[in-house]
Amino acid sequence: MIMDIYSLTDNMILSKIGEFIKRQRLERNISQKDFAHSAGVSISSVASLERGESVSLKTLIPLLRALGALHMLADFLKEPEISPIAYAKQLENQKSRKRASTTKNNNNNQTESEW
Numbered sequence: 001m002i003m004d005i006y007s008l009t010d011n012m013i014l015s016k017i018g019e020f021i022k023r024q025r026l027e028r029n030i031s032q033k034d035f036a037h038s039a040g041v042s043i044s045s046v047a048s049l050e051r052g053e054s055v056s057l058k059t060l061i062p063l064l065r066a067l068g069a070l071h072m073l074a075d076f077l078k079e080p081e082i083s084p085i086a087y088a089k090q091l092e093n094q095k096s097r098k099r100a101s102t103t104k105n106n107n108n109n110q111t112e113s114e115w
Helices: 010-027 032-039 043-050 057-067 070-077 084-094
Strands: none
Touching: 010 043, 010 057, 032 043, 032 057, 043 057, 057 070
16 A cells, blocks of 8 residues: 555654664664664664654764665755756757957058058
């Protein structure tokens, strides 16, 4: 059953994230202490997250890294796709601009100065 994430409250989502982290940690048979140490965060941060409490992204990212689950953040790192029309306009703007032709002073046509 696929859950509609938009129907969940923020606290429910935090709880689901905490459950996921705890489940992944336990499947790897890692203690909270060892997990916190490998991620470089405090044990209380791990415990807080696993209880569904709010933690910073600076805490979540190293925890996901320690679990080998950074791929879960991949959507945040995607480059925006450009539409074909916008791409064509971009190419058009990048074309080198032609400079107006300048007339060079031809010394043969100049008369001597009366100085």
